[in-house]
Amino acid sequence: MRLRTILLQALTCTLAALTVAAAPAAVAAPAEQGVIRGGDRLFSSGGGRCSVAFNATDGSRFHGVLPGHCAGTRTRWFADPGLTVPVAEAEVSRFPGSDYALVRYTNPDYSYPSEISVGGRPHRIDRAAQPAIGQRVCQSGPTTGHRCGTVQAVNVSVTYPQGVVHGLFRSSLCLEPGDAGASAFDGGTALGIAVAGSGNCGSGGTTYHQPVAPVLAAHGLRVGH
Known part of the structure; x- marks a missing residue:
């Protein structure tokens, strides 16, 4: 039980096993003229x-x-x-x-707008919330597109060369280079920001997300406008 608690609540990973969700070298298409949504x-x-x-x-x-x-x-x-x-x-x-x-x-x-692009169509975001283990989570990324999975762990730490990032959550979603900032959500609820991952979408993998609810709260911001 102690080991399970450590794995689910205070997991620490090193960047050597991860792919930082950086943008690809190829030039990407610009956002739709006149509007910027999540995913652009x-x-x-x-x-x-x-x-x-x-x-x-x-x-x-x-x-x-x-x-x-x-x-x-x-x-x-x-x-x-x-x-x-x-x-x-x-x-x-x-x-x-x-x-x-x-x-x-x-x-x-x-x-x-308080929207994200999902399959080229706007998807409304009404609120933000903290993720829970076992919760369904979907992700819309420029490279991987729209995929869904589950939240596997919360309060995860990841070690980068620059230092440790705390308080992330881990999901069963895959991540590919170019997906930096991919939106993690559950229906109309914003959950997180894709920041790193391991594996790939061909063989499976995991993604690490910065929770968005505490970010908004810390800076007096809200979604759902």
Whole structure:
């Protein structure tokens, strides 16, 4: 029983066994003209590209939630790989310790709905919640597309070269390079942000997610706008 508790509640993994959910070298397509949803990629100078997991608001401004290891060192973000349409500026970065970043949307010609792209169609997100072991979880990623699985563990720690990230949850979902920021959700409930994984979608694997509910709470943000 003690061993099971350790495995499910305080599992520590090293990055050597993981694939960090980085963006691929190939240039990705830009977001739909005039709208950015969860699952859409943003682009920054120097070849930076990360996917927005979820859009959120503080009641007056809109923000995108991204992985910290992917977005933390970038300052200005664009809707297109040619860097001609500025849409956001970096506002918060947490990595290591946690693994998330917040960008503040700045382009009034775009809309930022509380939706994610699932199979090319908008999917409404109404709330955020902490994941529970055994809960169904789905993921929408630019590389792997839409897949569903279960939450396997919570309060997981992952060791990166830069330091340890605490408080992640692990799922049975697979992850491929290019899925940084893939949205993890259950119906209309936002659960987390894909940040790392082991294995692959050909032979199976696991994914590690930054829970999104505590991120929103820490910064006075909400989904469902």
